[in-house]
Amino acid sequence: MIHELFLLLSAAVQPSLAFPKLTGKDPLGLRAFTHIWPRHSATSNLATNSNGSDFLWLPQDEYSGPSFFDNFTFFTDSDPTSGTVHYVNQTLAFANGLAFFNETDGTVGMKGDDTTWLPEGQNRSSVRITSNPQYNTGLFILDLNRAPWGCGVWPAFWTLGGGQWPFTGEIDIILMHDNEHNQVTWHTGPGCTLLQEANYTGTVVGTNCDGNIPGNAGCGITEWSVASYGPVFDEQGGGVFAMKWDETGIAVWSFYRSAVPNDITIGSPDPANWGIPVASLAPEACDPLTNFVNHSIVFDITFCGDWAGNSYATSGCPGSCSTRLMDPTNFVNASWSINSLKVYKKQTITSTVSSAIALRVSVLWFSVSVLGSLVMYLSW
Numbered sequence: 001m002i003h004e005l006f007l008l009l010s011a012a013v014q015p016s017l018a019f020p021k022l023t024g025k026d027p028l029g030l031r032a033f034t035h036i037w038p039r040h041s042a043t044s045n046l047a048t049n050s051n052g053s054d055f056l057w058l059p060q061d062e063y064s065g066p067s068f069f070d071n072f073t074f075f076t077d078s079d080p081t082s083g084t085v086h087y088v089n090q091t092l093a094f095a096n097g098l099a100f101f102n103e104t105d106g107t108v109g110m111k112g113d114d115t116t117w118l119p120e121g122q123n124r125s126s127v128r129i130t131s132n133p134q135y136n137t138g139l140f141i142l143d144l145n146r147a148p149w150g151c152g153v154w155p156a157f158w159t160l161g162g163g164q165w166p167f168t169g170e171i172d173i174i175l176m177h178d179n180e181h182n183q184v185t186w187h188t189g190p191g192c193t194l195l196q197e198a199n200y201t202g203t204v205v206g207t208n209c210d211g212n213i214p215g216n217a218g219c220g221i222t223e224w225s226v227a228s229y230g231p232v233f234d235e236q237g238g239g240v241f242a243m244k245w246d247e248t249g250i251a252v253w254s255f256y257r258s259a260v261p262n263d264i265t266i267g268s269p270d271p272a273n274w275g276i277p278v279a280s281l282a283p284e285a286c287d288p289l290t291n292f293v294n295h296s297i298v299f300d301i302t303f304c305g306d307w308a309g310n311s312y313a314t315s316g317c318p319g320s321c322s323t324r325l326m327d328p329t330n331f332v333n334a335s336w337s338i339n340s341l342k343v344y345k346k347q348t349i350t351s352t353v354s355s356a357i358a359l360r361v362s363v364l365w366f367s368v369s370v371l372g373s374l375v376m377y378l379s380w
């Protein structure tokens with residue numbers, strides 16, 4: 001019982017330590033205060049594993065505010081997807097405003113160059129960043145105001161395995177399908193299949209996940225909603241994309257701003273409350289623990305290339321992709337605006353805890369929160 005109490009306590013105390021970042025536009029530290037405050041409900045997202053043990057999703061890493069880019073590396077090689085793009089280094093990205101922290105509204109931005117006229121065929125500058133931390137399972141929650149879109153623009157928010165591609169897997173969480181629908185896609189080594197009978201609301205566009213197959217389509221699911229991506233998504237203030245990866249599979253949910261579940265907002269997420277996911281890869285036909293290993297988080301914006309270039313003619317876009325690329329005004333919407341990216345870690349609690357203990361811990365947690373917040377508030 002002492003052991004259980006300790007586990008729950010450490011589970012409860014951890015969140016206040018895990019997301020300690022304060023942002024520049026919040027001189028009183030009030031955001032941190034309100035951020036921590038509601039977490040007295042951290043015990044409310046207790047969920048149960050298939051073997052009967054309980055678990056919580058606890059904060060592990062947060063990427064947001066002025067330190068957002070500290071844990072990312074700027075990718076500067078030529079684009080593996082053959083985009084007509086020049087991925088610039090961090091110095092150049094910051095100098096040219098292609099990556100920035102906006103002090104006015106606290107958001108993080110990344111964008112393609114939308115000011116330079118280019119001769120036909122020349123690469124347009126843009127950014128691609130990779131997280132230094134690598135993950136093996138987790139709950140990844142991206143809060144966005146807008147995602148890049150436009151003719152010839154091919155952005156993605158994805159995770160990529162650390163070993164030899166595709167054997168350590170790739171999970172494309174946000175990948176433009178057209179300018180309206182998001183597509184979730186998995187790429188793996190041989191032997192992975194997307195089951196059609198699993199629960200998701202999207203439409204299957206491929207079931208063999210093997211990235212070695214010529215064309216490398218992977219297995220994917222497009223969202224049904226026209227607001228899952230592009231102008232309509234941006235117009236309603238964006239929203240939240242969540243990707244859950246654990247031994248029970250990999251699933252993606254997307255929420256418009258107005259429909260973001262409260263458990264996400266208060267930092268105590270529980271996917272069990274979110275309904276049927278947009279897309280999911282069931283574990284029966286694709287082991288999520290062996291096919292996906294050491295994943296970094298990646299954001300990028302490329303142009304034309306393997307997807308946007310090849311699908312250009314059929315996408316209703318004017319002219320050709322290479323002429324489209326010359327005019328910077330075509331790229332005014334090719335930008336990410338990010339509020340935060342939070343990664344949660346599954347914390348199993350070894351035995352069932354009685355509700356009496358949970359309540360007591362909840363009260364204790366509440367006190368610890370208030371104290372912690374006060375200390376942070378005063379020391380700020």
Ligand SMILES: *[C@@H]1O[C@H](CO)[C@@H](O)[C@H](O)[C@H]1NC(C)=O
Nearest residue numbers: 049050051052053247348350
């Ligand atoms: C129950 O399952 C979880 C998730 O797979 C695992 O972490 C935990 O160790 C298991 N507990 C027991 C008692 O087997």
Ligand SMILES: *[C@@H]1O[C@H](CO)[C@@H](O)[C@H](O)[C@H]1NC(C)=O
Nearest residue numbers: 060061062067070071132133
């Ligand atoms: C991110 O970088 C900061 C330094 O800016 C470091 O203190 C922190 O531990 C890093 N976080 C992770 C998850 O690597």
Ligand SMILES: *[C@@H]1O[C@H](CO)[C@@H](O)[C@H](O)[C@H]1NC(C)=O
Nearest residue numbers: 078079082083084085086123
């Ligand atoms: C443009 O980018 C491609 C890779 O996407 C690279 O192979 C090529 O050398 C670049 N061209 C110039 C002029 O930098």
Ligand SMILES: *[C@@H]1O[C@H](CO)[C@@H](O)[C@H](O)[C@H]1NC(C)=O
Nearest residue numbers: 076087088089090091092093
């Ligand atoms: C960044 O890229 C620019 C242009 O290619 C180059 O001149 C500069 O040395 C690079 N800076 C770093 C820190 O790599």
Ligand SMILES: *[C@@H]1O[C@H](CO)[C@@H](O)[C@H](O)[C@H]1NC(C)=O
Nearest residue numbers: 097100102103104105106109
């Ligand atoms: C920063 O945020 C303010 C307020 O939302 C906005 O008006 C401004 O355009 C933003 N700056 C950049 C570079 O995005």
Ligand SMILES: *[C@@H]1O[C@H](CO)[C@@H](O)[C@H](O)[C@H]1NC(C)=O
Nearest residue numbers: 134161162163164168293294
């Ligand atoms: C994953 O990372 C660990 C630690 O860096 C390493 O030992 C292991 O070989 C990596 N696995 C693969 C499949 O790359």
Ligand SMILES: *[C@@H]1O[C@H](CO)[C@@H](O)[C@H](O)[C@H]1NC(C)=O
Nearest residue numbers: 196197198199200275276282
């Ligand atoms: C789909 O979800 C329903 C309700 O959550 C559940 O009863 C059913 O078993 C699920 N089907 C599959 C194939 O996972």
Ligand SMILES: *[C@@H]1O[C@H](CO)[C@@H](O)[C@H](O)[C@H]1NC(C)=O
Nearest residue numbers: 150151231329330331332333
């Ligand atoms: C950018 O977005 C605005 C608002 O949706 C739209 O009116 C405009 O046509 C877009 N421009 C480009 C080049 O996509």
